[in-house]
Amino acid sequence: MSTVPTSSVATTSSAPTTSADVAVVGLGAWGSQALWRLAARGIDVVGVEQHAVGHALGSTHGTTRLFRELCLEHPGLTPIAGRARELWRDLEAATGTELLTLTGGVMAGPSAGRVVSGVLDAARAAGTAVETIGAPDARDRFPVLHALPEDHVAVLDPAAGLARPEAGVRASVDAARTAGARVVRARVEAIDEARAGVVVRLGGGGTLTVRQVVVAAGAWTDRLVDLPLRPRRVPMFWFTGRDPAALAPGGILDVGRFPVIIRELDDGRCVWGHGAQLPGTDGGFAVKLGLDDDGTDALGFSDADPDRLDRSIDLGRDAAALADAVAHAYPDVDPSPVSGVACMYTRSADQQFHVGRLPGRERLVVAAGDSGHGHKHAPAIGELLAQEVAGASPFADTTFMRADR
Ligand SMILES: Cc1cc2nc3c(=O)[nH]c(=O)nc-3n(C[C@H](O)[C@H](O)[C@H](O)COP(=O)(O)OP(=O)(O)OC[C@H]3O[C@@H](n4cnc5c(N)ncnc54)[C@H](O)[C@@H]3O)c2cc1C
Structure with missing residues (x-):
């Protein structure tokens, strides 16, 4: 050696x-x-x-x-x-x-928003050609995005x-x-x-x-x-469909039809996540969604001491802001999470x-x-x-x- x-x-x-x-x-x-x-x-x-x-x-x-x-x-x-x-x-x-x-990825939101402009800046700097599609095309190709507003666009990251x-x-x-x-x-x-x-x-x-x-x-x-640095308590959550069949292979919430997506809402909140994985695969059979931490306590996140992190999860309290965003972004998902676990970001x-x-x-x-x-x-x-x-x-x-x- x-x-x-x-x-x-x-x-x-x-x-x-x-x-x-x-x-x-x-x-x-x-x-x-x-x-x-x-x-x-x-x-x-x-x-x-x-x-x-x-x-x-x-x-x-x-x-x-x-x-x-x-x-x-x-x-x-x-x-x-x-x-x-x-x-x-x-x-x-x-x-x-x-x-x-x-799975391929879809980065969607207002064309001047943080998500779309950030991805386009990254593509320009890398000299990578990307496909940007309007809301009607995005809704057609990714039915889980059927609530995407008319004036939003989506950039694809294969x-x-x-x-x-x-x-x-x-x-x-x-x-x-x-x-x-x-x-x-x-x-x-x-x-x-x-x-x-x-x-x-x-x-x-x-x-x-x-x-x-x-x-x-x-x-x-x-x-x-x-x-x-600021350690932050940022839990993550899993959801099911309003219609259980939506989670089945080939269903609207199956990861094969609901790839990695980041959706920026008009108010700036960003919902990240992906569809349900096949039963038996690592991760189980549920949709995973979360909100990006904006550095405040408004979205249910808070500064944390890593040795004393509150690891208990109150699905109602901890996911209140997320449930509201999910209801707007993904009407096929039941906005009440079925599971959650505490995790940490370390913000610079x-x-x-x-x-x-x-x-x-x-x-x-x-x-x-x-x-x-x-x-x-x-x-x-x-x-x-x-x-x-x-x-x-x-x-x-x-x-x-x-x-x-
Ligand atoms: C909810 C959530 C969603 C996320 N989603 C994404 C995502 O989609 N994509 C993405 O890229 N990133 C995502 N991240 C971020 C990603 O998970 C982190 O960036 C990454 O895990 C950070 O790893 P780390 O090595 O810095 O920290 P850790 O994995 O926590 O590693 C630090 C290690 O150091 C050990 N340690 C600390 N102090 C000591 C010590 N004194 N002596 C010995 N050992 C010590 C700890 O025990 C720990 O094992 C997400 C994070 C969260 C919380």
């Missing part, structure tokens, strides 16, 4: 002690992929995770995430999503796991689909282990930079002394490094990620501030982190997501 320059070895009296060249703190969506990409480069790396691999206590659970290649959040994300798609496929091949199912969060974490950790990475279950209490190396202090008293640390701690990141001030080195902490590389749109990019973020650690040039321009901006 090749290494980056060698670390010093940790010493403690009784608690677990491990040495490596690089430590990855947090094995959620981003950290697990960093572990894989670092190990794939032959770097001696250890991942440290406070919970079981693939757990449901952070931001990476709930069986599906939307994958979109034309990213309305920033035009610079399109090449990152493209590289992520390639790496999701590589990971599928390496582990024999289905991680990405392309490379959109569904990614699988828990399976993705497990697969990347498996692939990393196969490539030589080790995994320690412990809570990192502090990261101290010393002359001999970076000392990662574990709960229970163990330490790990390494040359560099990747911090990918999701909603817990600001416990370890100083970044302007401008809703772009923070990826890279922090000034004054040059041996730390961070990936944080997912702002609710980070899963699709996870393998590519892992690749960028591995490139930064190895001193290689990034595969894409990441200026807009610099950690120290």
Whole structure:
């Protein structure tokens, strides 16, 4: 195994002690992929995770995430999503796991709204030709959109689909282990930079002394490094049809006819989601829909302490704003959800990620501030982190997501 320059070895009296060249703190969506990409480069790396691999206590659970290649959040994300798609496929091949199912995507709303103009900006920047259709055509091709107002339009993203969060974490950790990475279950209490190396202090008293640390701690990141982040409680919900037959294969709410859709309403609320998956597939047989967090409490979301997150779900209270939006956007869906689970976004001030080195902490590389749109990019973020650690040039321009901006 090749290494980056060698670390010093940790010493403690009784608690677990491990040495490596690089430590990855947090094995959620981003950290697990960093572990894989670092190990794939032959770097001696250890991942440290406070919970079981693939757990449901952070931001990476709930069986599906939307994958979109034309990213309305920033035009610079399109090449990152493209590289992520390639790496999701590589990971599928390496582990024999289905991680990405392309359904095609429909981004619909007012033509001057955030969704449509954001996707068109992304397509222009990428030089990608896209199909934009008017409401009558959209209603015809996607009957689930029959309430789309006459003056709305839809942009099609054929490379959109569904990614699988828990399976993705497990697969990347498996692939990393196969490539030589080790995994320690412990809570990192502090990261101290010393002359001999970076000392990662574990709960229970163990330490790990390494040359560099990747911090990918999701909603817990600001416990370890100083970044302007706001963890938010953002639950997700599943729905059935007003007519149960609508959910059946070929029905109007089946994922084959209700692909990945983001619908912006006239009041600016954005409903994201997809139709029911086939029975027996990971995720079950229900429509998944949610509202994007606007940073206020008006939509049922709130600032959160990740160690004290309210994980109970009140389907009426927590989904009140969503139920109202669903009733407007999708009249075939019963707007009372049948199930929900608490999850977290970690909002950055401008809703772009923070990826890279922090000034004054040059041996730390961070990936944080997912702002609710980070899963699709996870393998590519892992690749960028591995490139930064190895001193290689990034595969894409990441200026807009610099950690120290
Ligand atoms: C409701 C909802 C819907 C979403 N929909 C989409 C979508 O459709 N498409 C999309 O691309 N993205 C979506 N996202 C966002 C996406 O899920 C996140 O961007 C992604 O999961 C973030 O991963 P992460 O690695 O930053 O965080 P996490 O997965 O939470 O990973 C952080 C890890 O660090 C560990 N950790 C933290 N502190 C320590 C410590 N001190 N010691 C050891 N371990 C530690 C945690 O236990 C955790 O495992 C959605 C998010 C939510 C909540």
